[in-house]
Amino acid sequence: xxxxxxxxxxxxxxxxxxGLGVNPNSLQLSMYDVFMNGFEGYPETNIKDVIIQxxxxxxxxxxxxxxxxxxxxxxxxxxxTHILKIxxxxxxxxxxxxxxxxxxxxxxxxxxxxxxxxxxxxTFDRGIFALNGLKSLLTIFSDIEEQIGxxxxxxxxxxxxxxxxxxxxxxxxxxxxxxxxxxxRFQGENEGQMxxxxxxxxxxxxxxxxxxxxxxxxxxxxxxxxxxxxxFSPNCEAAEAYERIAQDVxxxxxxxx
Numbered sequence: 724x725x726x727x728x729x730x731x732x733x734x735x736x737x738x739x740x741x742g743l744g745v746n747p748n749s750l751q752l753s754m755y756d757v758f759m760n761g762f763e764g765y766p767e768t769n770i771k772d773v774i775i776q777x778x779x780x781x782x783x784x785x786x787x788x789x790x791x792x793x794x795x796x797x798x799x800x801x802x803x804t805h806i807l808k809i810x811x812x813x814x815x816x817x818x819x820x821x822x823x824x825x826x827x828x829x830x831x832x833x834x835x836x837x838x839x840x841x842x843x844x845x846t847f848d849r850g851i852f853a854l855n856g857l858k859s860l861l862t863i864f865s866d867i868e869e870q871i872g873x874x875x876x877x878x879x880x881x882x883x884x885x886x887x888x889x890x891x892x893x894x895x896x897x898x899x900x901x902x903x904x905x906x907x908r909f910q911g912e913n914e915g916q917m918x919x920x921x922x923x924x925x926x927x928x929x930x931x932x933x934x935x936x937x938x939x940x941x942x943x944x945x946x947x948x949x950x951x952x953x954x955f956s957p958n959c960e961a962a963e964a965y966e967r968i969a970q971d972v973x974x975x976x977x978x979x980x
Contacts, residue, residue: 724973726819729774732786733807733832739824740785743777744949747787755789757810762796770810779954782818790832797831804871807835819976829863837867842878842975847926857922861929878975880930881968882923884938932971936964 732739733754737747747753756768770784777783797803811821825836837843845860864875926933936942937960945955952962953969 724969726973727782727817729782729784729814729818729821731770731784731807731811731821731823733790733836734786734824734826735788735790736826737786737788738946740783740787742946742949743779743781743783743951745775745777745783745785747785750785750787753785753787753789755787755793757784758790758793758806759796770814774814778949779951781951786824794831803831804834804838804867804873808839811839820972833863834867837864837875838871838873842972843876844879844881844972845877845930846881846883847922848882848884857926857929877930878932879968879971880926880933881936882919882926882933883936885919885935934964934968934971936961 730739730743731754740747752768752773754770754773756766757770757773759765760768774782774784797806800806802809807823815821823836823840825833847856861877864877868874923933923935939959939961941956941959942952942961945952948955952959952965956962957966
């Protein structure tokens with residue numbers, strides 16, 4: 724879409740980094756160094772020092788497993804919840820969009836990512852514990868607002884690995900793959916469909932917009948290739964769903980943020 728985009732990976736698992744074709748083990752500098760900047764004994768490093776351009780043209784502030792060691796240091800800082808927001812001020816005007824990838828479990832990195840962002844996108848997979856995860860997440864959002872005065876908006880939910888709404892329209896090899904992939908999770912297709920619909924209806928109560936991403940092997944292939952799906956397989960069903968999401972996110976910029 725012609726936008727300058729930066730991905731800031733603050734998940735120690737570094738999936739966003741690997742997914743953009745960068746081997747975390749090959750890096751000399753990462754977001755670990757940026758967060759440790761200012762602590763005694765650590766060299767001065769700002770976010771501009773770690774940003775690299777990936778094969779797709781997207782800029783990346785990469786993560787490594789070293790980030791695991793940062794969190795204990797953050798508890799020594801009074802304004803620890805706003806560290807990332809301060810870091811991003813130096814480059815905010817250089818990009819049309821900055822996307823922050825946070826860990827899946829609660830901690831200082833998640834809180835920093837939420838506080839630094841203008842909008843919040845939450846992804847849910849179709850596991851049976853997704854509904855419990857939603858309730859826990861909303862409680863956390865409320866706690867953040869109560870404790871530090873930052874209101875976290877629920878702007879978009881993305882439901883990943885979703886089955887088609889009508890399995891009867893799927894045939895051949897694709898139908899076999901769907902059934903093979905999901906037969907262990909549910910006793911039957913009807914039960915699985917009911918759980919999905921129940922969860923989607925619950926999500927609609929809290930999020931401004933909701934998108935389904937169909938289960939697709941192209942996503943896994945793209946991740947392995949280190950390319951966004953838009954570059955690896957732009958015409959697949961999942962890529963078309965993500966394109967609609969991108970259009971929606973682009974409209975946020977037009978609102979003035």
